[in-house]
Amino acid sequence: MTEFKCTECGQVHSEWPALAFNSPSNYHNLSDDEKSELGKLDTDFCEIHYEDQIDRFIRVTLTQKVNDACETLEYGLWVSLSEKSYLDYKENFNNPNHETGYSGWLCSNIAEYEDTSSIPCDLMTKSGNDRPEIFPHEDFDHPFVKDYYNGISKTETENRISEMIKNVG
Structure with missing residues (x-):
């Protein structure tokens, strides 16, 4: 796979697209009424205001190593943060x-894995206002974490991109 048609701009690109999620799973799974009553969502922040608590999320990136390619696979994900860290x-x-x-918890469900929500992560902000990058805790036993540290194949990467394009476009 060397080219793909972008669902956002309609142009054909030759580099791999980022696999991005528009909202955290916690927000995505709300009904439309709950989203309008409880939720606040923009491109970088999300809050869900329940009666007894507020859940807080920020948008982050993750860079996945691809073992048999020069490129990496980029993800646009969401994590939950404590009130103090979020503020x-x-x-x-x-x-x-x-x-x-x-420190935060992954709140995006990546289709190729069983539930990926609640994977503990460290986040590092970056100078220049780029989105923070996350690093899953290496000792957390989950296939996604193993793949993050061991890498995935170019074929697997292209399959993930194809599935995303098929499901979005």
Whole structure:
């Protein structure tokens, strides 16, 4: 696979697209009424306001090693953060020099795996206002974590991209 037609712009691209999720699973799984009553979602932040708690999420990236290719597979995922970490990240969102780390939980379900929500991750913010990158905890026993550290094949990467394009477009 060397080219794909982008569902966003309609153009043909030769590089691999990022596999991106528009919202965390927690928000995606709400009914339309619940989304409008409880949820707040934009491109980088999501909140779900329940009676007894507020769930907070931010958009992040993950770079997957591809063993038999020069490229990597990029993911656009969501993680949940504690109130303290979320507020700190949000307060410094437009600060291009803010670099720090947080701990969070993956909140995107990646189709090729069984449930990937609640995988513990470390997050590192980046200077220049790029989205934070996540690193799953290596000692967490899950196929996604094993693949993150061991890499996946080019064929598997292309299958994931094809499935995403088929399901989105």
